[in-house]
Amino acid sequence: MTIRLIYRLCCLLLNWLRLLARSSAAKDVEILVLRHQLSVLERGMPKPGFELGDRAVIAAFVRLLSKRQRHGMKLLVSPRTVLRWHARLVKPKWTYPHLRPGRPPKPVASRALVLRLARDNDGWGYRRIHGELLNLGWTVAASTVWEILKQAGIDPAPQRADRSWDRFLKAQATGVIGVDVFHVDTVLLRRLFVLLFIEHDTRRVHIAGVTRHVTAAWATQCARNFLMSWDDARAEGIGFLIRDNAGYFTEGFDSVFTAVGARVVPILPGVPRMNAIAERWVGTCRREATDHILITSERHLRLVVDEYAHHYNDHRPHRSLGQCSPNGLHAPPRPAEGEQTRIIRHDRVGGLIHEYMQVA
Structure with a gap:
């Protein structure tokens, strides 16, 4: 026990003599690195986690130390980890979006219009829908209409025709x-x-x-x-x-x-x-x-x-x-998210009946 204590004291003395030979700037940098690591250890429980700011600070301070000083320090990260941080930082800056080969996708507006015509008219095939689009001024190929219907899982006209009693009675x-x-x-x-x-x-x-x-x-x-x-x-x-x-x-x-x-x-x-x-x-x-x-x-x-x-x-x-009134068969447009609207009340039959309307 006595020999181990003497050995520890000798090591501390040698380290103190070595610190006397170092410049004050290098010692200040090492102190800052060690303090920052202590703050990371206190914040991360049970496992320390490095945020983006922690990585930038440690990488910058370690760059100011010499190779021998870096080997003598007790760091929570290895050089491989610092290089991996740098690679992650470079990747989003120089990564270009992947362009798929082939024809560009169909416009959202034309796709929505094709699906609307197909759902509103269960007896229309893709040729009939294509003709209606041409009458509306949309330049779309018949094969494009067929592909949109196929991708949406809409069956051909004879299979999707509504033969229910509700449709028949209406x-x-x-x-x-x-x-x-x-x-x-x-x-x-x-x-x-x-x-x-x-x-x-x-x-x-x-x-x-x-x-x-x-x-x-x-x-x-x-x-x-x-x-x-x-x-x-x-x-x-x-x-x-x-x-x-x-x-x-x-x-x-x-x-x-x-x-x-x-x-x-x-x-x-x-x-x-x-x-x-x-x-x-x-x-x-x-x-x-x-x-x-x-x-x-x-x-x-x-x-x-x-x-x-x-x-x-x-x-x-x-x-x-469809929960609409007889004179207003189309429901009013739904307000957008965050849009400021006000609901007002209109009384009918001496206040017996209340009607509510939306005012922008």
């Missing part, structure tokens, strides 16, 4: 109109009647009239007024009119629609589901508007049902229309 709904009459009791226990028409394809509702006594002449005149509000081309597009068997729907009422080429389809007795879309709107109007208001007069009822019809057509979402 196609049949064009040109079909339902008509119905519902009643509302006023605060003075007087019964008022509302005549409405509803388009099956768009679910757009039209309030034709409000009266205390429903007669055949009144219903016929409401039908004439309804068709007069449409242009000739739109009126001639009516294929079917669905109505119930009430006494006020007479031959005069039917002749108004048969004159424009429509076919009148009376529902079976006791089967209101044959006119389900019109009946559904009557129930919706009752639940959301008329059941919550004390109606005082015929004029008051007309104002309420007209305002609710405007809300239903312009704002209220409908599941069969």
